[in-house]
Amino acid sequence: MSSSSKPNLPVTNAVNGPPNADLVRERGAASFPVRDLTYLVYGGQERTEHLERIANMVASDPVFRKTDRFFLSRTEQYRRSLEKVRHYKELIAKHNLHSELDQQDLRQAIDEDLPIGLHVGMFIPTIVGQGTDEQQKKWLPLARAYKIIGTYAQTELGHGSFIRGLETVATYDKSTQEFVLNSPTLTATKWWPGALGKTSTHCVVFARLVISDRECGVHPFMVQLRSLENHEPLKGITVGDIGPKFAYETMDNGFLRFDHVRIPRDHMLMRFAQVAADGTYSTPPHSKVSYATMVFMRAYIIGTASSTLAKAVTIAVRYSCVRKQFPLRSGEPEQQILNYQNQQAALFPLLATAYAFHFTGNYIRQMYSDFVRGMRAQDFSVLPEMHATSAGLKSLTTWIASAGIETCRASCGGHGYSKLSGLPSLYANYIPACTYEGDNTVMCFQLARYLLKLYGKAQAKPGLRLPGNVSYLEKSTLLDERCDASTEELWLDPARQLHAYRNRALRLVANCANRLVAEMQKGKDEVLAVEAIKSDMVKVAKAHSYYVVLNNFVNAIEQLRASGTSTPILRVLKTLCDLFALHFIQADLGDFLEYGYLSSLHTEPLHAQIRRLLEAIRPDAVALVDAFNFTDHALGSALGVHNGRVYETLFEWAQQEPLNKTQVAPGYHEYIKPFLLAKM
Numbered sequence: 010m011s012s013s014s015k016p017n018l019p020v021t022n023a024v025n026g027p028p029n030a031d032l033v034r035e036r037g038a039a040s041f042p043v044r045d046l047t048y049l050v051y052g053g054q055e056r057t058e059h060l061e062r063i064a065n066m067v068a069s070d071p072v073f074r075k076t077d078r079f080f081l082s083r084t085e086q087y088r089r090s091l092e093k094v095r096h097y098k099e100l101i102a103k104h105n106l107h108s109e110l111d112q113q114d115l116r117q118a119i120d121e122d123l124p125i126g127l128h129v130g131m132f133i134p135t136i137v138g139q140g141t142d143e144q145q146k147k148w149l150p151l152a153r154a155y156k157i158i159g160t161y162a163q164t165e166l167g168h169g170s171f172i173r174g175l176e177t178v179a180t181y182d183k184s185t186q187e188f189v190l191n192s193p194t195l196t197a198t199k200w201w202p203g204a205l206g207k208t209s210t211h212c213v214v215f216a217r218l219v220i221s222d223r224e225c226g227v228h229p230f231m232v233q234l235r236s237l238e239n240h241e242p243l244k245g246i247t248v249g250d251i252g253p254k255f256a257y258e259t260m261d262n263g264f265l266r267f268d269h270v271r272i273p274r275d276h277m278l279m280r281f282a283q284v285a286a287d288g289t290y291s292t293p294p295h296s297k298v299s300y301a302t303m304v305f306m307r308a309y310i311i312g313t314a315s316s317t318l319a320k321a322v323t324i325a326v327r328y329s330c331v332r333k334q335f336p337l338r339s340g341e342p343e344q345q346i347l348n349y350q351n352q353q354a355a356l357f358p359l360l361a362t363a364y365a366f367h368f369t370g371n372y373i374r375q376m377y378s379d380f381v382r383g384m385r386a387q388d389f390s391v392l393p394e395m396h397a398t399s400a401g402l403k404s405l406t407t408w409i410a411s412a413g414i415e416t417c418r419a420s421c422g423g424h425g426y427s428k429l430s431g432l433p434s435l436y437a438n439y440i441p442a443c444t445y446e447g448d449n450t451v452m453c454f455q456l457a458r459y460l461l462k463l464y465g466k467a468q469a470k471p472g473l474r475l476p477g478n479v480s481y482l483e484k485s486t487l488l489d490e491r492c493d494a495s496t497e498e499l500w501l502d503p504a505r506q507l508h509a510y511r512n513r514a515l516r517l518v519a520n521c522a523n524r525l526v527a528e529m530q531k532g533k534d535e536v537l538a539v540e541a542i543k544s545d546m547v548k549v550a551k552a553h554s555y556y557v558v559l560n561n562f563v564n565a566i567e568q569l570r571a572s573g574t575s576t577p578i579l580r581v582l583k584t585l586c587d588l589f590a591l592h593f594i595q596a597d598l599g600d601f602l603e604y605g606y607l608s609s610l611h612t613e614p615l616h617a618q619i620r621r622l623l624e625a626i627r628p629d630a631v632a633l634v635d636a637f638n639f640t641d642h643a644l645g646s647a648l649g650v651h652n653g654r655v656y657e658t659l660f661e662w663a664q665q666e667p668l669n670k671t672q673v674a675p676g677y678h679e680y681i682k683p684f685l686l687a688k689m
């Protein structure tokens with residue numbers, strides 16, 4: 010064999026050998042029926058089996074392979090994702106997967122940021138939410154059949170968070186009944202929208218509507234960007250990719266400029282606000298109704314925090330079961346690293362959180378459906394609650410999931426740093442969720458503002474009834490109450506756990522409100538007073554959102570109990586719920602100690618109970634991650650493979666590294682050989 014053409018490495022087929030014995034043993038020792046928990050997570054046996062059929066179909070299809078993704082250039086990754094889009098469409102036709110739900114299941118199984126994500130997730134929902142019946146009739150069939158591909162173009166170079174600051178203008182020309190779209194400045198350039206750069210033929214553009222020099226605020230407009238014949242940009246449109254990013258290589262986030270581009274009047278999405286032919290403007294029934302797609306997307310993002318964190322935890326827990334370091338005493342076998350308390354303390358709260366967020370996802374989905382039902386009947390009364398709650402939960406869940414993935418990566422030691430662990434790319438592709446669809450901090454201000462307002466109302470009008478999740482704001486007497494969990498057992502009482510979270514949230518709201526007043530008494534107007542309490546507002550929003558997550562977890566377990574769920578499943582869910590509740594008190598202990606809600610009388614049993622919960626979860630840890638039911642394809646990780654053949658898989662996958670294609674390194678002749686062979 011020539012020394013430079015082929016690697017001198019053993020050819021292994023060891024990845025498919027017998028499963029790792031430790032994993033097998035742990036799976037055999039679970040305290041609950043794993044399959045039943047899987048059914049519970051995915052909505053029943055039938056639904057689980059359906060999802061499995063789709064996941065297995067995807068996992069066995071070479072077009073959807075992931076293992077070589079780290080060796081592809083950006084352009085190759087983009088092309089590959091387009092190939093996946095084409096195949097996705099072929100499979101829909103071949104397997105008759107025409108329902109929205111089937112297609113969602115298929116995309117979820119493909120598990121990649123495809124350049125049709127924005128088409129499905131925001132372009133179509135905006136037509137549905139903001140278009141008139143005629144507009145929907147015109148564009149939805151084309152969009153659903155992928156005869157047009159669209160995106161959601163709102164953010165600009167100069168503004169993302171401050172939507173009212175957008176600079177793109179749509180000026181109504183009464184004489185031709187057209188809007189003239191223009192990007193008057195460099196900072197008016199649309200910047201960031203996914204799939205805008207190279208893929209989309211159309212987009213919904215958010216622009217400030219101007220009629221006869223009158224500013225009418227930001228509205229959505231349907232604009233064709235590229236020819237449907239040859240994909241060339243249309244006249245007056247400058248469009249392209251924004252260049253390299255932290256990750257997200259499969260997505261062509263784009264820029265877009267308009268040079269006096271004309272679109273017909275009926276291309277403004279006019280379900281709520283209208284411009285008549287003569288230029289008469291009718292205002293929408295709620296000033297923020299055009300922001301509804303963002304609310305939808307935030308609700309969707311909350312739902313995905315659980316599955317993303319669950320993936321990271323699955324990888325880390327399985328690997329920690331296989332990985333061994335150090336005997337406890339000399340001569341003894343080495344320990345699985347999952348036996349170490351520190352490893353459990355890092356991973357099990359995240360495992361508990363993945364389950365907690367699952368129930369938060371269910372909750373927000375239900376809240377969103379109720380909200381949409383109301384909106385269809387022109388009832389916008391739930392919008393403020395929906396907006397504030399989803400803004401807060403989107404922030405909390407994405408922050409925790411992002412930090413959690415990194416914790417999982419670090420807990421896998423050196424191999425966690427390998428891209429083959431799947432964790433670096435999971436992290437890099439997930440973290441923009443803290444920024445897109447509303448920067449998390451800015452979103453927290455929205456929730457805090459809502460809470461402060463309600464608190465003020467409740468103070469001004471005793472007896473006022475507030476909606477369920479915020480009803481604790483009515484009860485200022487709660488502020489005088491203290492924790493009475495002075496034993497480990499008492500800390501397992503859900504009522505006491507919820508009391509602690511409610512008390513903390515109310516105290517932070519009340520403090521913020523008091524500080525606001527104090528700032529105003531010092532002479533600041535309300536705007537500047539708010540500026541002086543902004544970091545506290547973030548804490549308020551987080552505290553309330555923690556309470557909502559815990560409350561839903563506790564309620565979900567109660568409902569499961571009432572519906573006859575088996576004792577072993579209830580027991581393990583209760584243990585997870587307890588760990589979630591107690592871990593996040595421990596993590597923010599200062600909040601609870603600062604105002605004397607807790608003292609060392611309570612913190613000692615709290616810490617002790619947490620240690621007991623970690624021990625309780627240990628024997629079920631593998632079963633609990635198995636219950637998430639991810640395929641190896643979905644995890645894309647050599648460390649998280651179901652059969653636990655971690656080292657074999659790592660070794661085999663590493664052989665694909667292009668540097669290993671030759672025995673002698675590229676560059677050897679130019680750069681290494683000269684000094685190696687130089688005369689001394």
Ligand SMILES: CCCCCCCCCCCCCCCCCCCCCCCC(=O)SCCNC(=O)CCNC(=O)[C@H](O)C(C)(C)COP(=O)(O)OP(=O)(O)OC[C@H]1O[C@@H](n2cnc3c(N)ncnc32)[C@H](O)[C@@H]1OP(=O)(O)O
Nearest residue numbers: 126130169170171172297300308309374377396445446447
């Ligand atoms: C739904 C459940 C799930 C169902 C599952 C179904 C599955 C469906 C399939 C989906 C498939 C999807 C695949 C997708 C894969 C793609 C992955 C994601 C890709 C990334 C997408 C990223 C896209 C984007 O980022 S788009 C751009 C997003 N931009 C933002 O979010 C900007 C953030 N800024 C704002 O929202 C606002 O400007 C804000 C809120 C910061 C301030 O607004 P403004 O200045 O106008 O208002 P204020 O003066 O501050 O407030 C006035 C008043 O209005 C209230 N308010 C503000 N916003 C809203 C709102 N949205 N709704 C209601 N009310 C609002 C505000 O609170 C104030 O109220 P007051 O009472 O006066 O205090």
Ligand SMILES: Cc1cc2nc3c(=O)[nH]c(=O)nc-3n(C[C@H](O)[C@H](O)[C@H](O)COP(=O)(O)OP(=O)(O)OC[C@H]3O[C@@H](n4cnc5c(N)ncnc54)[C@H](O)[C@@H]3O)c2cc1C
Nearest residue numbers: 162163164168169170201202203441444445446447448450
């Ligand atoms: C991967 C990715 C995909 C995206 N996809 C899309 C898309 O498809 N369509 C689209 O339209 N957009 C998209 N965006 C843009 C995204 O929605 C915005 O970047 C996001 O809303 C944040 O806005 P910004 O960039 O203006 O941040 P900025 O608002 O400039 O935030 C910068 C910092 O300033 C702080 N800050 C901002 N305002 C305040 C304030 N009032 N008080 C205190 N602090 C403040 C923030 O907390 C943050 O720390 C995408 C972005 C990314 C990263």
